[in-house]
Amino acid sequence: xxxxxxxxxxxxxxxxLFLIFRISSLISVAKGNTNKIETSSNKINGAMFIVFLVGTxxxxxxxxFKEFDNYNLPVAxxxxxxxxxxxxxxxxxxxxxxxxxxxxxxxxxxxxxxKENTKALFYPENNKLEIIWTFxxxxxxxxxVFTGWRVWTDxxxxxxxxxxxxxxxxxxxxxxxxxxxxxxxxxxxDYRVIExxxxxxxxxxxxxSYDDFIPREMHIPKGEPVTFNIRARDVLHSVFAPHFRLKxxxxxxxxxxxTFTATKTTEEMREELNDPExxxxxxxxxxxxxxxxxxxxxxxxxxxxxxxxxxAEQESFLKRNPEYLSKVPTELKEVxxxxxxxxx
Amino acid sequence: xxxxxEVNIGxxxxxxxxxDHEQSxxxxxxxxxxHKMIGKQFLVTGIMWGIIGVGxxxxxxxxxxxPDMQMEWLRPLLGGWISESGQLDPEFYLxxxxxxxxxxxxxxxxxxxxxxxxNYLIPLQVGAxxxxxxxxxxxxxxxxxxxxxxxxxxxxxxxxxxxxxxVVYPPLSALPxxxxxxxxxxxxxxxxxxxxxxxMLLGGINYITTVINLRTEGMSxxxxxxxxxxxxxxxxxxxxxxxxxxxxxxxxxxxxxxxTSFYLSDIYIGGEALPNMGGSPILYQHxxxxxxxxxxxxxxxxxxxxxxxxxxxxxxxxxxxxxxxxGSMLGITVLSFVVWAHHMFVSGLxxxxxxxxxFLTLIIAIPSAVKVFNYLTTLWKxxxxxxxxxxxxxxxxxxxxxxxxxxxxxxxxxxxxxxHDTYFVVAHFHLVMGSLSVFGLLAGVxxxxxxxxxxxxxxxxxxxxxxxxxxxxxxxxxxxxxIGIAGFPRRYYSWTNFDAFSAYTDLNMFxxxxxxxxxxxxxxxxxxxxxxxxxxxxxxxxxxxxxTLEWTAPIIPEHGNWPGEIPKVYRWPYDYSxxxxxxxxxxxxxxxxxxxxxxxxxxxxLAKKEVVGKTADAKSNT
Numbered sequence: 008x009x010x011x012x013x014x015x016x017x018x019x020x021x022x023x024l025f026l027i028f029r030i031s032s033l034i035s036v037a038k039g040n041t042n043k044i045e046t047s048s049n050k051i052n053g054a055m056f057i058v059f060l061v062g063t064x065x066x067x068x069x070x071x072f073k074e075f076d077n078y079n080l081p082v083a084x085x086x087x088x089x090x091x092x093x094x095x096x097x098x099x100x101x102x103x104x105x106x107x108x109x110x111x112x113x114x115x116x117x118x119x120x121x122k123e124n125t126k127a128l129f130y131p132e133n134n135k136l137e138i139i140w141t142f143x144x145x146x147x148x149x150x151x152v153f154t155g156w157r158v159w160t161d162x163x164x165x166x167x168x169x170x171x172x173x174x175x176x177x178x179x180x181x182x183x184x185x186x187x188x189x190x191x192x193x194x195x196x197d198y199r200v201i202e203x204x205x206x207x208x209x210x211x212x213x214x215x216s217y218d219d220f221i222p223r224e225m226h227i228p229k230g231e232p233v234t235f236n237i238r239a240r241d242v243l244h245s246v247f248a249p250h251f252r253l254k255x256x257x258x259x260x261x262x263x264x265x266t267f268t269a270t271k272t273t274e275e276m277r278e279e280l281n282d283p284e285x286x287x288x289x290x291x292x293x294x295x296x297x298x299x300x301x302x303x304x305x306x307x308x309x310x311x312x313x314x315x316x317x318x319a320e321q322e323s324f325l326k327r328n329p330e331y332l333s334k335v336p337t338e339l340k341e342v343x344x345x346x347x348x349x350x351x
Numbered sequence: 352x353x354x355x356x357e358v359n360i361g362x363x364x365x366x367x368x369x370x371d372h373e374q375s376x377x378x379x380x381x382x383x384x385x386h387k388m389i390g391k392q393f394l395v396t397g398i399m400w401g402i403i404g405v406g407x408x409x410x411x412x413x414x415x416x417x418p419d420m421q422m423e424w425l426r427p428l429l430g431g432w433i434s435e436s437g438q439l440d441p442e443f444y445l446x447x448x449x450x451x452x453x454x455x456x457x458x459x460x461x462x463x464x465x466x467x468x469x470n471y472l473i474p475l476q477v478g479a480x481x482x483x484x485x486x487x488x489x490x491x492x493x494x495x496x497x498x499x500x501x502x503x504x505x506x507x508x509x510x511x512x513x514x515x516x517x518v519v520y521p522p523l524s525a526l527p528x529x530x531x532x533x534x535x536x537x538x539x540x541x542x543x544x545x546x547x548x549x550x551m552l553l554g555g556i557n558y559i560t561t562v563i564n565l566r567t568e569g570m571s572x573x574x575x576x577x578x579x580x581x582x583x584x585x586x587x588x589x590x591x592x593x594x595x596x597x598x599x600x601x602x603x604x605x606x607x608x609x610x611t612s613f614y615l616s617d618i619y620i621g622g623e624a625l626p627n628m629g630g631s632p633i634l635y636q637h638x639x640x641x642x643x644x645x646x647x648x649x650x651x652x653x654x655x656x657x658x659x660x661x662x663x664x665x666x667x668x669x670x671x672x673x674x675x676x677x678g679s680m681l682g683i684t685v686l687s688f689v690v691w692a693h694h695m696f697v698s699g700l701x702x703x704x705x706x707x708x709x710f711l712t713l714i715i716a717i718p719s720a721v722k723v724f725n726y727l728t729t730l731w732k733x734x735x736x737x738x739x740x741x742x743x744x745x746x747x748x749x750x751x752x753x754x755x756x757x758x759x760x761x762x763x764x765x766x767x768x769x770x771h772d773t774y775f776v777v778a779h780f781h782l783v784m785g786s787l788s789v790f791g792l793l794a795g796v797x798x799x800x801x802x803x804x805x806x807x808x809x810x811x812x813x814x815x816x817x818x819x820x821x822x823x824x825x826x827x828x829x830x831x832x833x834i835g836i837a838g839f840p841r842r843y844y845s846w847t848n849f850d851a852f853s854a855y856t857d858l859n860m861f862x863x864x865x866x867x868x869x870x871x872x873x874x875x876x877x878x879x880x881x882x883x884x885x886x887x888x889x890x891x892x893x894x895x896x897x898x899t900l901e902w903t904a905p906i907i908p909e910h911g912n913w914p915g916e917i918p919k920v921y922r923w924p925y926d927y928s929x930x931x932x933x934x935x936x937x938x939x940x941x942x943x944x945x946x947x948x949x950x951x952x953x954x955x956x957l958a959k960k961e962v963v964g965k966t967a968d969a970k971s972n973t
Binding site for chain 1: 441442445515516520522523526529530615616617618619620624628629630631632633666667668669670671672673674675697698699702705706709710713714716717720721723724725726727728730731732733734735736737742745748749752753756757759760763764765766768769771772773809810811812814818821822825829833834836837838840841842843844845846848849850851852854855925927928929930935
């Protein structure tokens with residue numbers, strides 16, 4: 008019954024609108040202004056452009072200033088501040104062009120609306136103008152490209168020797184994290200030996216893998232270079248840590264990496280934001296299936312000393328899962344026992 | 352020589368016209384070889400797809416703006432895609448965004464825009480009886496139709512349509528166990544795209560051939576309207592880039608169905624390790640974007656061409672910098688092929704390649720900037736008549752500025768690190784590619800409706816439609832920049848899992864409401880379109896007092912376009928408000944020798960050499 012009432016209401020409304028439309032077009036026929044070039048609506052449309060310009064211009068500036076802290080995430084990495092610099096330079100340049108060109112567009116539309124006894128200016132070309140507005144953008148863009156290119160080279164430079172290698176592996180629908188252990192070297196992996204427990208496919212033929220550990224929580228040190236060694240197990244994923252201005256795809260069959268240095272610990276950030284609940288998060292930004300929107304990894308940034316302490320406490324994968332000792336080749340058993348600290 | 356040939360064609364067509372009453376319904380409306388009817392077929396099919404594609408966005412905007420909403424009432428439409436608890440299924444959400452992208456980019460803005468106006472306008476504006484091959488042209492539409500049927504079918508199957516994003520990156524799209532949409536739905540998607548590509552190639556070859564070979568006497572390339580230049584270059588881009596998508600799709604078919612490993616390597620999924628090794632998902636991305644980026648210009652250039660024509664006509668001024676406009680379109684055409692990897696800055700691409708593509712990408716901003724400045728100067732000191740088409744064209748330029756400038760952020764590989772795959776990208780391409788091209792399409796429909804159907808669309812409704820849509824589009828997409836700068840990733844069913852993305856529920860709600868209002872406004876257009884087709888005011892011969900050739904043809908042109916001889920062309924198409932002229936426009940078919948009062952210096956010389964009129968007749972009589 009209720010639906011019927013709504014349906015009837017809609018039909019009635021449409022009928023009324025249609026009637027208004029018919030009547031107004033009949034009136035305009037009766038008035039005889041159908042064949043005129045310019046109708047009163049020309050003035051209204053011209054004026055609307057100015058209203059639009061002022062109205063949306065106001066909204067744009069008001070909202071951009073009011074919401075600044077909400078959309079501008081705090082920066083927590085070294086290259087992050089370079090990113091910010093570049094972003095806001097670009098914003099300034101494009102902002103000026105944006106305001107100027109939109110203003111001219113709507114202002115001209117209003118100012119040069121049809122007037123009966125005027126004639127438009129016959130002005131087909133001016134090569135000098137064309138050259139100017141080819142070269143000025145070219146120069147401005149060249150400067151932007153050059154600054155961008157320098158920062159890009161820095162960010163993508165090979166990781167330094169002393170970097171902290173950490174592996175992040177994306178799978179449907181979570182992230183796995185593996186640390187190299189005390190030898191500082193991540194062991195090899197082979198996707199063919201992946202099982203429920205050995206979800207990374209750790210290859211126990213490689214000595215470097217024996218002290219690798221898979222922690223419950225992800226920690227990184229502040230002020231030291233950290234390299235994410237990124238891979239995916241099934242489909243594409245993408246590691247996105249917004250506060251670090253860090254993003255890199257995880258590709259099955261092609262390892263990728265991203266090196267950065269965190270500048271604020273989780274504690275410091277909590278104080279800065281006055282939010283005791285704050286945590287750094289990693290999200291997935293390459294569509295990967297049903298649970299794409301829920302691939303969250305929490306990341307804790309520690310002072311280097313705390314980090315070392317935490318690091319030393321972790322037990323290797325092999326120690327936690329001693330049944331995998333059987334996969335270690337006999338000649339390497341000694342090494343494995345030694346590296347994992349398992350008692351004989 | 353060429354004139355003689357054209358006259359012969361003309362005589363044949365006239366001969367046909369005697370039997371016009373015998374032309375059956377099927378050969379006139381269905382398997383027609385008349386470019387005008389084919390253009391209308393593309394238009395109507397495009398509008399139908401537009402309704403579906405936009406309708407999908409309404410459903411996912413409901414989800415994004417009102418995540419807690421009970422969607423039980425959508426069950427009659429969506430059935431099992433609404434969960435027990437009355438929520439939208441997350442996989443179906445992905446299917447919706449995927450199909451929305453595919454439909455809007457390919458079926459509406461490629462076929463609906465380029466298909467409609469290239470078909471309709473090229474022969475009429477270059478002065479030809481029809482396309483170079485009417486039969487291939489017919490095939491082009493019907494391949495598109497088959498493609499549409501297949502794509503439509505995929506929406507209704509049990510496992511749902513493709514759901515890996517409109518870019519359908521493997522391995523997600525290659526592995527049926529990764530997501531339901533990669534089962535039958537993905538197969539149908541690939542089949543549909545193959546038919547679609549065939550259709551676009553058949554169409555493109557025709558457009559190119561027609562523009563090169565069938566221009567009327569006097570219609571040199573330097574006298575072509577900018578619409579034709581844009582359609583011509585669009586067809587060239589399509590012809591060079593669509594085959595690469597075909598290759599990408601074919602390899603994906605092999606990977607999916609025949610056990611090859613072009614894109615697959617080292618995969619463990621669903622509890623088993625797959626045997627595929629040595630493939631690269633990045634290869635697919637290169638192949639896809641080799642089409643995917645030029646595709647942006649395939650939907651953009653026709654819209655810009657239409658705008659050039661509409662703005663010049665209705666500001667009663669020659670387009671400023673005709674040669675610069677052509678030059679910048681040529682520049683865009685060439686550069687569009689060497690910027691594709693800017694979609695892949697964070698895909699694991701070699702950083703050196705990243706710098707190269709950053710450089711090339713920012714170069715393409717220069718011809719775009721030139722176009723904007725030329726539009727502005729065309730409006731300057733004009734005498735602007737705000738027809739609905741003019742309004743949409745001005746709106747288009749505004750989007751071109753807004754969306755183009757955000758491209759400078761994204762083309763910079765450093766800034767792209769943070770903004771890649773966030774709502775900033777969504778805002779960028781919906782303004783510069785989506786809304787811009789839709790506005791081009793709408794401007795084109797409002798402008799050429801009188802030619803297509805012999806009737807006028809209602810102007811007032813057009814004005815209301817414009818203002819609701821223009822304001823609406825900005826209210827939808829402008830806020831997305833803020834959401835994107837804040838890092839919100841795209842293709843997310845919900846953001847509540849993340850503290851970092853927990854803000855802006857209010858802004859998302861606002862965006863959704865703006866979207867619903869904007870969609871509602873499109874019904875004004877639909878009503879106006881179909882109502883005016885039958886009940887609109889009868890159109891005069893040249894309602895916009897325009898210079899181009901199509902307005903010299905009869906109000907409703909028959910097959911063959913001009914009943915007698917094809918008009919000859921004596922001047923460029925932008926002689927508006929020429930000093931000294933009686934009227935504020937001089938159509939292209941008026942000889943210079945008839946307008947001594949307004950000829951410019953170099954034209955005085957040309958007028959003396961001009962041979963006007965009856966040469967063709969003389970030849971055909973002998």
